[in-house]
């Protein structure tokens with residue numbers, strides 16, 4: 001058999017096996033699956049034993065730390081970022097726990113002991129469990145979810161999978177990230193469709209205001225609405241379910257760029273009623289870099305060409321080719337840690353730290369917060385301007401003090417309209433590895449820099 005034939009035969013066998021394994025996998029969590037699977041499968045025993053010990057140990061330690069009030073300090077030890085480095089830019093990239101990184105390296109080593117046997121064998125089979133796990137975490141069905149590399153890839157997949165006619169309209173906002181925007185610009189160019197960008201209020205004050213603004217821009221030519229779940233500039237959490245009430249009856253595809261939400265906020269794509277949802281697990285989900293998810297609602301799958309053409313949503317299929325199996329397993333572990341801590345607790349902590357920072361900065365002369373204060377709209381991204389100061393200078397001066405934030409807007413699609421609004425803001429992200437003591441150090445540094 002030549003390589004191609006062997007590959008196709010192998011893929012067909014894998015697909016058959018997954019269909020058989022599907023029901024079983026659906027019931028198991030990823031890590032439990034690994035541990036339970038040990039008895040049945042000669043899988044990767046050294047890695048699994050280490051992971052099982054890690055997760056058990058972490059759960060026990062965290063339970064003890066809850067009693068002593070040291071829960072978050074204990075958790076901070078899981079990360080490789082040194083204590084002196086204050087990482088307030090999860091919105092760009094999260095910090096992945098040490099155990100996840102070690103597991104990816106271990107899985108890679110194990111895979112190389114029997115490359116074909118593992119990469120196309122039991123280890124590959126586990127990647128399907130990751131997909132099921134990730135689907136459960138964001139409220140999707142497994143047949144609606146593909147494991148991809150990032151939000152940009154997922155958004156491009158959607159934009160290249162839909163058809164438009166000249167004059168059709170794609171409605172977005174002026175706060176979209178290039179990763180969720182360039183794909184629509186390209187589609188509009190190819191099809192002579194039109195992009196309409198509604199202006200986001202700064203600061204946004206209520207969900208009613210945002211829904212009304214969307215409603216004003218819809219017309220009989222609108223075919224697609226593409227909005228960020230959490231706006232990358234000012235951190236507004238969009239009332240997607242209410243927007244879907246406007247788009248779904250009109251047959252408008254509601255495509256969502258969710259780069260900034262899963263891992264920070266509890267996400268349920270069915271409840272949000274979006275048609276497609278793209279996310280980057282290497283941000284708030286703390287997965288290895290190059291991990292993302294793409295959800296396509298079952299009912300619109302006939303309108304959006306499948307991402308992987310054949311057996312579209314599998315981690316690996318006839319049309320997705322060879323994947324980075326150890327990396328996908330690392331993605332699954334990050335999801336698993338998330339489930340261990342619980343999405344509710346994580347969201348609560350991220351938002352509490354964000355509120356703590358907002359409170360501190362409100363007292364800083366010259367600081368003005370651009371992010372919304374309304375509970376229904378706020379997220380763990382806080383954008384702040386500093387009177388008389390250039391955001392880039394603040395960003396660099398913080399970096400010299402080992403504090404990582406983000407100057408805006410660096411990587412956005414800067415339209416003329418947005419440029420004229422010139423936010424000149426610094427964005428801070430607060431995640432579970434940040435602390436109140438870090439907020440104090442950041443505030444003190446900003447006070448020095450803006451004095």
Ligand SMILES: Cc1ncc(COP(=O)(O)O)c(C=O)c1O
Pocket residue numbers: 091092150151152153176177178179180228230231232257259260280
């Ligand atoms: C809203 C939004 N969309 C897309 C992206 C691009 O993410 P990725 O590079 O992981 O594709 C980002 C990154 O910051 C973002 O904030």
